[in-house]
Amino acid sequence: MSEALLEVHDLKKYFPIRGGVFQRTVGHVKAVDGVSFSIKKGEAFGLVGESGCGKSTIGRTILRLNEKTSGQVIYNGTDIHTLNKTDMRKLRPEMQIVFQDPYSSLNPRINVGQAVGEALLAHGLCTKAELRDRISEIFNICGLAPYHINRFPHEFSGGQRQRIGIARALIMNPQFIVADEPVSALDVSIQAQIINLLGDLQESRDLTYLFISHDLSVVEHLCNRIGVMYLGSMVEMASRDELFKNPLHPYTKALLSAVPVPDPTLKRERIVLQGDIPSPAKPPVGCKFHTRCPIATEICKQQVPEYREVGSNHFVACHLV
Template sequence: MEDNALLKVENLKKYFPIKAGIMQKTVGNVKAVDDISFELKKGETLGLVGESGCGKSTTGRTILRLLERSEGKVIFEGKDIFELSKSELRSIRPKMQMIFQDPYSSLNPRLSVGELVGESLLDHGIATKDEIPDLVAETLERSGLAAYHMKRYPHEFSGGQRQRIGIARALILNPSFIVADEPVSALDVSIQSQIINLMTDLQQERGFSYLFISHDLSVVKHISHRVGVMYLGSMVELAPKKELYDNPLHPYTKALLSAVPVPDPTLKRERILLKGDIPSPANPPSGCKFHTRCPYAMEKCSKQIPVYKNVGNEHWVACHLVD
């Protein structure tokens, strides 16, 4: 593993069993995450994109061990988190935090903002009751809120303010790794830019790493250093941001990028419309999972799984067209 690699995901799989019959026997599996591998460097943002249901959020939750793996390794700061005992896992929890997609449902409506943001400090024994108010006030102010917001409750805030509370709650433990699961998808465009700029500023100050999960490629382009593209639980392409946006190699990535709006009305981008529906992750196609919708599919695409390989410039892709 590289010296500056904070996180290493190796052949990670997360399957959900399908039960049927009176005896509730397992008759199949939903392959939500199906053999993905990547590294995340210190201070880096890795964007993870793909259509709804491709396994992005499940990947983030499994990496944090909010879900147990089916197979594979998640090595964080040199330790496989799935090999850790409960006490060992608890000791590294402050370093691995999550910003949830829905800022309202992730906040307990019965707790004040001060309690929501400060409770984890007490749980992990990081600060005493007397120290917490000052730490919470400082963190709220750094997250774009005010100290007097501590006494208010989640329903008294707008969507953007609630997301700032979620950021403050993750930030107060001084983590080195944050999974941001669609953190701006529910917000207005003007608020989205404020939150993205806040997250970028905080990263430059604190030096932590993000796994930034989103379906919005324009947002991902703004915040990420590298971008990974997922389809039906598998990583089909991974490259530095400029390399991926300027030179996409996988047909699925090309189709996603063709749908991104162009700000200049005089420029017209040719849309690539994919045929058919997304196959079920419970019964994915043989060979390349994308071949049923790919405009360039060849005979071997339906029979042979493409090798996920580095084609140069740290550009990884799994496609027979690149062979």
């Protein structure tokens, strides 16, 4: 693997809360609060955490579907949030997204062939005469039949729709794909097929993934490195093997304890976190996790833990590690 294709430095994305007669800004939801990581070319980087921790917002802000509040997103040496509309449009084919819900991301009024091919025409990457062949080729790669081209989204199952979503991202021949919980809405048997398809595509096309999920067993299968998010911040980051073998942050340990074990004779001790996730509009003082942490001490309630390297490429933000 070569040097980083994508670098994220101290990225913040705050959404304003408006109130009163004049709809003034009365506060902010700190969806992403100072996150940093990098992804090497050809790598699959997993981002995990509970719903509402800011994973999807990171993916969308990296692709500039959301504008950042502060920080940097550097793709292939270019800070993409400094690009004007024309330059950003030129970069779009290289950076694609597979959405969580394949049904709501497809237009019900146009057939799937048009949905997959429209971006090629819009970016001038092929002629109308070549379009059908290009779509048939990508459908074949994604496990769909050429006769599917003229059908509409409601005529497909959930797994087939997600294959269409992957085909739509892939037809632009991208280098980098954000996969935003691409299997969470699917049956378990179909999940395995889609994960295997993404793995095969990564090898055959040398793709780089940011894979967002709340399911650690899915991330373990596909990703080289994993970052764990809690309430807008990164609390731990390590290689896949290191994270599963030696989790250091109490939150990571709790997440891993919830992963089912395939062997029925083995029992994993379940760590059940107490209380609810605090609001990202009013995160707790000190360590954000201290309100639910089973081992929190006085310093955790007062001081924000430093996010630091504790082993070889193993980063953690915890006073007690």
